[in-house]
Amino acid sequence: MANFDVTRLLAKDSGGKIVLLVLDGLGGLPLEADGPTELESASTPNLDRLAREGSSGLSIPILRGVEPGSGPAHLALFGYDPLQYGMGRGALEAAGIGIEMQPGDVAARGNFATIDGEGLIVDRRAGRISTEKGAEAVADLKKITLPGVTTIVEEVKEHRFVLLLRGEGLDPRIEETDPLVEGAPPLRSRPEETAKEVMAAQHTAELVNQFIDEARELLAPHYPANFINLRGFAGDPNLPKFQDVYKLNAACVAVYPMYKGVSRLVGMTVLETQAEDTPLDEFNYVADRWDDFDFFFVHIKATDSRGEDGMFDAKAEVIENVDAALPALMDLNPDVLIVTGDHSTPAKLRQHTFHPVPTLIWAPVTALRDGVTGFGERQAMHGGLGHFPASDLMMMALGYAQRLSRYGA
């Protein structure tokens, strides 16, 4: 019996309220071998209290040793085996800005770029134009019509937009057009190797190339945004929904479109946020809608960003800010509060890494205090939750919230 067969069988639509607080890239490494990690160096009296009163452990995002992308890492946290369930970046980006994909659609991430007179890409981000300028260029892209399909084009942010093709006979298994280096010509799309005999993929690649050709003509007045690259072609991932598999009415509080996207794809209601929201702002959105949902996913992006920038102290400071705001969540008296990350992003390595992620479950009725006295990598290693696959976390959340029936008599 697969995981969702079990949850569909056992999940109840009653029981405790759950908050899943994800600090993106939470896990870290010391700068000096014997020193503290970012989380260990941060002063976190509230998180330490939760760890002391709850159970801790280490979450393994994908597989031991494997560095996770943000998409699969979040799917895993949401209980979807990331080796079984996938979603293309195009689908994520489309969902992130509220475009509802339908079966048969193909979505892509678009980037405005600068192309020179010789047909070479000289800036893959078109000088990071403003969102306003991007929207003006998108307005021209909306004029493009393709035979037999509807096109939807929407600005995301700065040089980024989404293109969605809707119609019969499309297939997302086509190659990206971004050469990924500057000074090179753009690529023409064509079917992926595995789909090279598939008519629908050939047709879709032709439509994409035609779209790019027309875009080049229309965008001339928008220099430096005078060209586009298309990436991450994806169909509707058609993921099982939280209400179906967990009987949870779930809400997402996230600032970045991608995390809104994956939340929407699993059936969460995405609450409105602002780009400049602080952790406290995000927690206040939870408070505002506390009575409306069973489950809140709250996503903090800045831990990951500071890690990728190599800023150890700044990452620790983000964690301290989250800690300082935590009473706003605690005052809601959640039945289960989980604090974790989707993966590690040690400032020392400036990238996502495979390292398992410190995780705590605080649940006054059901959690067994495990002797852990603070929240951090070294303490979580020896916590009562052990080392577990991230994709087990949702089942644990439901168990601690007493939202599962007994399995078997």
Next chain:
Amino acid sequence: MANFDVTRLLAKDSGGKIVLLVLDGLGGLPLEADGPTELESASTPNLDRLAREGSSGLSIPILRGVEPGSGPAHLALFGYDPLQYGMGRGALEAAGIGIEMQPGDVAARGNFATIDGEGLIVDRRAGRISTEKGAEAVADLKKITLPGVTTIVEEVKEHRFVLLLRGEGLDPRIEETDPLVEGAPPLRSRPEETAKEVMAAQHTAELVNQFIDEARELLAPHYPANFINLRGFAGDPNLPKFQDVYKLNAACVAVYPMYKGVSRLVGMTVLETQAEDTPLDEFNYVADRWDDFDFFFVHIKATDSRGEDGMFDAKAEVIENVDAALPALMDLNPDVLIVTGDHSTPAKLRQHTFHPVPTLIWAPVTALRDGVTGFGERQAMHGGLGHFPASDLMMMALGYAQRLSRYGA
């Protein structure tokens, strides 16, 4: 390679003797957040010695977060993936009283009930009649004949009996007839939703309804046991047997029919016990038959019962009684002694819970002392066995008993 492929390949019919001592619902929770669990509060010098001399860990019965039923939890302890192997309560109950099921049989749990003049169930347990009265009513049920099938009816205890149908063209996928509430009319059996087009299920439901109709007429003189409800329809689960998969000649010492049932279904010899047996009585049965078997499963029920009753101190006292009797087992010099539970039943929550179960393996030749100094949840968390699926325990038992050949050259 599936689990049993490995054990079939590697298991030897020589090596050490194994005792698997299961304290039902052993795992617990503190009543006060920083207090001890039932096991931690009990004075257990013998169990502590075993933990100190062996290796400890936490066993995960079904899946993290999932509250186990007794059937699947025991299958897991016996090495059967509980998500793959199942067995209906009817099959368990039949096996528990020594009825050997055959392929094609359908077994059900029967309950005598009281029905009033208007056809409403007014007591689902017929006033918990005595086992003697139950046997008298069963004697009348034995008179019922159904077209084309043989019926076997046997008293279990008080208001409970087993009905088994044997013949061609039967299917256990039919609905229970117990309305589960009093003051309601009994239900008619019919095929389950998944089998509603299946002729054999329709036929079986008709036979069951006919049996109930005839029972009602015959039982009038047995008031308050003047009606029956039938539940847990099940076919022969046809589980692999211990001798086949483990090369173990295994015996069961248990007091409750259900645990005898599951033991019989996996091929154990069920030793005779009495309802009022103490832990020491149960250990003495092991001593009596020590030379006849390679493996003894010993089941203690009262830990779970006291947990479900919410009696923290009484549950701890049961554990102390087991501890006090342990020298009777130790004097047999088993090569491997495992002490565990099938799941947790914290008195605080008065029910089975998902919490992983403290487990110790004592094996003088093969176990590595892991620094654990006593038997309890918090110590087992940090023990040398780690946190492992309960269904791995049998393979561990065989390994510690040196009953497995090398895998590969």
